Amino acid sequence: MTDRKSSGPAASAELVAMQRSFFNSGATRPVSFRIENLKKLYNALTAYEPQILEALRTDLGKSDFESFSTEILILSTEIKQMIKNVSRWTKASKRSAGLLNFPSKAKVYHDPHGVCLIMSPWNYPLQLTLTPLAGAIAAGNTAIIKPSAYSAATSQVLIDLIGKTFPPEYIAAVGGGRDVNQDLLKQHFDYIFFTGSTTVGKFVMESAAKFPTPVTLELGGKSPCIIGKTANIDLSAKRAAWGKCINSGQTCIAPDYFLVHEDIQDTFISKVQEYIEKFYGAEPHKNPEFPHIINRNHFDRLTGLIDDARKTHTVTGGRSDPDTLRIEPAIIKGTSWTDKVMEEEIFGPVIPILTWNDEDAIINTILQRPRPLALYIFTTDKKQAKRFLNLIPFGGGCINDTVMHIASHSLPFGGTGESGIGSYHGKTSFETFSRMKPVIEKSLRLDVPLRYAPFAGKYKKFRKFF
The missing domain is CATH 3.40.309.10 (Aldehyde Dehydrogenase; Chain A, domain 2)
Incomplete structure (x- = not known):
């Protein structure tokens, strides 16, 4: 995906629509597809390591060791853990259906949100962009990532990496400044993941409320x-x-x-x-x-x-x-x-x-x-x-x-309060980019008549059991 800083709201809307169509096709849901693309992300991270190190040196003056240990290593370990565990995480979990649903089975499925927006900051521009992206992929979503304009060199590497690794209808990266951020926040996403200042986080939450769109806000404060x-x-x-x-x-x-x-x-x-x-x-x-x-x-x-x-x-x-x-x-x-x-x-x-x-x-x-x-x-x-x-x-x-x-x-x-809403990392990332979808599967062999009308005389007989 090339830099879209002058693309405007129409292009942002077109990109969101394209990703929603791809998501609705069901292509992102198979676990095999998720694992395949997590591996693509991991391989791209390895292939782009020299460019990443150089970009972080340009943007923040980081040594190769600090860049590797605080950005690349944390991210690569996260992706490998997801590749190893996502098959297990996606399995529906059994729950008790309760007496009122007898006879039946109850399960909770992990459903991907859909089209996700990931907005990242400049201070750890690689890790704080691609770690949530890994969670979005593992959970079966499509995603648009918007890295910070302040860390220009790393953002450009990210745009190149994403553009050469994934089709834009699945994963896309856009460049630009505040105007692009504002254009994106006017669109209807199914989930927004924002990392940055509390001030901007409040604006993101206000924008998300118009649809409304669930959000994770990773903010800051005085620790x-x-x-x-x-x-x-x-x-x-x-x-x-x-x-x-x-x-x-x-x-x-x-x-x-x-x-x-x-x-x-x-x-x-x-x-x-x-x-x-x-x-x-x-x-x-x-x-x-x-x-x-x-x-x-x-x-x-x-x-x-x-x-x-x-x-x-x-x-x-x-x-x-x-x-x-x-x-x-x-x-x-x-x-x-x-x-x-x-x-x-x-x-x-x-x-x-x-x-x-x-x-x-x-x-x-x-x-x-x-x-x-x-x-x-x-x-x-x-x-x-x-x-x-x-x-x-x-x-x-x-x-x-x-x-x-x-x-x-x-x-x-x-975080908590003004330092953030929601959390991620490891399995929590998968859970953040999923929603729990509860389902009752009712037996056809027996149908208890108690719940059906007419109700005359049922209250007193039923109430004594509770």
């Missing part, structure tokens, strides 16, 4: 990282710094801010500084292995947050290079809840440090804010960890680590 007094400070700092710095902090589940027990604040900050230098050298903003910020607007926004913090707080690091768009991780000591850096999701290598000494106080403060996509807890106190887990709603998270819950294909991934 807390709590460092308890009993935490292993060295390992906590190492894992927390890693989680914050991969992709230069441009990760929806990166720890956004750090709640560090006041007794260990200085030691923790020192250790984070130590590990940042171990990972990226004395000048991370000059290290070609440290990813750069996606564009100048986001670069200016992040450097503005750092400059604002310097006015009233101690800031360690934060040097930047506008030519390469790299920013050295900046640690802000003494951050307060009212600071500018705490107003919205940071999405960059800025590390605000807030202190605490009262569990109830920080739990109540977090509960007053929008529900986070992730929560990270570093502690050796199991009761404390359990209390945080039980009392704070969040999408997913880790105890004594960051980010790595996304690497498990057996765990559903998604």
